Amino acid sequence: MGVALWDVARPAGPGRLAGATMAGFRDRGVTPAGLRLVPPPAITLALVFGAGTVAVADASGRQHRGSIVAGLGFGASRVRQAAGFECVQVRLSPVVAGAVLGIRPGELDGAMVALDDLWGREAGRLGERLSELSSWRQRFSLTDAVLARRAETGPPVDPEVVWAWRRLAGTRGRVRIEHLAAEVGWSRKRLWSRFRVQAGSPPKRVAKLVRFDHAVHRLVAGQDPARVAAEGGYADQSYLHREVREFTGATPAHVAAEPFLAVDDVAWPERS
Known part of the structure; x- marks a missing residue:
């Protein structure tokens, strides 16, 4: 596969919310512009933090910077710019995503949206808290707590x-x-x-x-x-x-x- 693009971390065990998985990424400075993002059968939450930057172009060509939510089957999307970014990626089962995000997944309609548009100031505060932590273990623990808390009050699923x-x-x-x-x-x-x-x-x-x-x-x-x-x-x-x-x-x-x-x-x- 050539030079590894990122340092990758994973939690030691499952989190509190069934249907949510996490991974941590740290850019090594070699992420190529135009890197294709392959859609999983999950709704993807990318929590970007730290001093680095990353920009992603969705299927329509619109560019998104910072933390994003990618709807189910988000389509042909690419990284357009990356420089030393760090990110906690969360993959949410479609039947738990609505509770976590606070909206019905159908409202995303497979599109990418800024997390700020869904969570408001909470998105920025979470990014700041992730930046302040010194280990992936702590970042996974914080993210896990946020997901579990939000899932308690989200809309139910039949x-x-x-x-x-x-x-x-x-x-x-x-x-x-x-x-x-x-x-x-x-x-x-x-x-x-x-x-x-x-x-x-x-x-x-x-x-x-x-x-x-x-x-x-x-x-x-x-x-x-x-x-x-x-x-x-x-x-x-x-x-x-x-x-x-x-x-x-x-x-x-x-x-x-x-x-x-x-x-x-x-x-x-x-x-x-």
Whole structure:
């Protein structure tokens, strides 16, 4: 993978909020402009702190600086500028994200927004507190406490939506939506509506994102694209190619080589 772009830290164990995972990044000064960000099947919260800077361009070309929230399946996005930044990245399950963020995930509609726009002054105060701490352990502990506190007062999620999300994740996106609706006792239309608002995207698109995530990690691990497509539920390899382009704007070969995935313990478990 060449020169490592970041120093990476991970918590020693799970946090208090189920459905939230964290990692810490410290830029080594070699993050290239144009680095592609590959969307996970989660809502991403990037808490940027310290004296460094980072700017990210979303799928529409709009640039964001500082701490951001990236909606589910945020699309082709790139780092446009990076200089010595530090960041706590939080990946939130769609069914807990609304409680933490204070808005329904459907309001994000897959877009990137500044954390200031959602949390107001609390976002700035959190960045200042993270800057004052001297270790990743302390930063993870602070972030964990903030997530748990906010989750206590956020909007609830229908148990049917939680069930549907777990089924989509557990089957790697390979369950038919009409079957999901039947399992929870809802019409397909009702499931589509509630899931889109409470989880952030319609269930069919979430199924595609979960399937894409599993496939792209297999590609990064060096597996044959034809086999990945056949075993991942794709009609053929060209269908896999189209979905990778849909979520990233790149070919499977380009995405598999992106150094951003080198910090992912699913893609590279030996580096955990």
